[in-house]
Amino acid sequence: MPSVAARVTELTGREADAAVALGARHEWELHRVRLGDGSSVFVKAVVDPSADGHLDGLFRAEALGLDWLGRSFGSPVPEVLGWDARTLVLSWVEERPPSPRAARRFGHQLAAMHLSGAEEFGASWQGFVGPLPLDNTPAASWPRFYAEQRLAPYLRLAADRGALTPGDVRTVERVIDAVEDLAGDPEPPARIHGDLWSGNVLWQEDGAVVVDPAAHGGHRETDLAMLALFGLPHLDIVRDAYNEAAPLADGWRRRIPLHQLHPLLVHVCLFGAAYRTTTLEAARAALRAAG
Incomplete structure (x- = not known):
């Protein structure tokens, strides 16, 4: 199975250097992936793509939903950079304290x-x-x-x-x-x-x-x-x-x-x-x- 970084390169066309695990949520893993230009992207990846198929369509739904929300005026959503059935790649969001x-x-x-x-x-x-x-x-x-x-x-x-x-x-x-x-x-x-x-x-x-x-x-x-x-x-x-x-x-x-x-x-x-x-x-x- 390709590495997370390799999947990012395949989905975005941008060279990815390394992936840092950020933990897991439900049945997918979270990663910060550094690109060749020094920037980062956020990645969700299904842990077990050979499972029973109950997650089929998960990342499609998220990608389409983010795209749809993003077409509203001033919409506060990350950019969808690439996705397939097993992986979703989003722009990295650097958080700040709430004010x-x-x-x-x-x-x-x-x-x-x-x-x-x-x-x-x-x-x-x-x-x-x-x-x-x-x-x-x-x-x-x-x-x-x-x-x-x-x-x-x-x-x-x-x-x-x-x-x-x-x-x-x-x-x-x-x-x-x-x-x-x-x-x-x-x-x-x-x-x-x-x-x-x-x-x-x-x-x-x-x-x-x-x-x-x-x-x-x-x-x-x-x-x-x-x-x-x-x-x-x-x-x-x-x-x-x-x-x-x-x-x-x-x-x-x-x-x-x-x-x-x-x-x-x-x-x-x-x-x-x-x-x-x-x-x-x-x-x-x-x-x-x-x-």
Whole structure:
């Protein structure tokens, strides 16, 4: 099997000198690869390309998603330099400490990305969230898209894996059944990142770069709710700046638990019952918000 550096040379046409391992995430390894001109690139590589094929399309989805996000005005994403089924090569992002100035700029960047819009809810490519497949089949309505293609599949998977009880399932099913009443006023499809937890925000001197997307046409409140789920530095500044550029609809705070329910179900599927209590709390809070 070719080395990581050799794969970078093959995919980008640029001579690569050496690869430094940066650890692993899920079923892929991370590397910093130095090029012949002294610059660096970031590389993801599938650990076992002979596996059962459940990751087929993973890097295609990320590459297409980054390209699509990158076509929005001022989009804060790395450049895709090359990819194939086993490897993804991106421009290197040198991180800086978060600052209020960068947070304000990031709020404006995120608003501009969302306002670039999407043709429909969903996407033209099969998606992934982490190592799990993500159904991006286009839909006309966000509430049904969210209920049927974001909540229901991962609720079933979490139950099948024994991480949720039948009673837990019924609680989340109540949210699915009531989603039209919980979703607020209709909004047009936004161009969203789709997995925007704080670890996928790389801070810069003036703004941020976002990575590892599950990009699709969705509801813009989803990205903002995800930023709040695990805590983002200077989140209040980000949201205030966002609201200056693209004011959020009335009641957006009440809908945060609804939008957090999908990523929490994904965490239950990936990491087990450790996320069960938080998931059920979000489901109950979403139902309470309906009055």
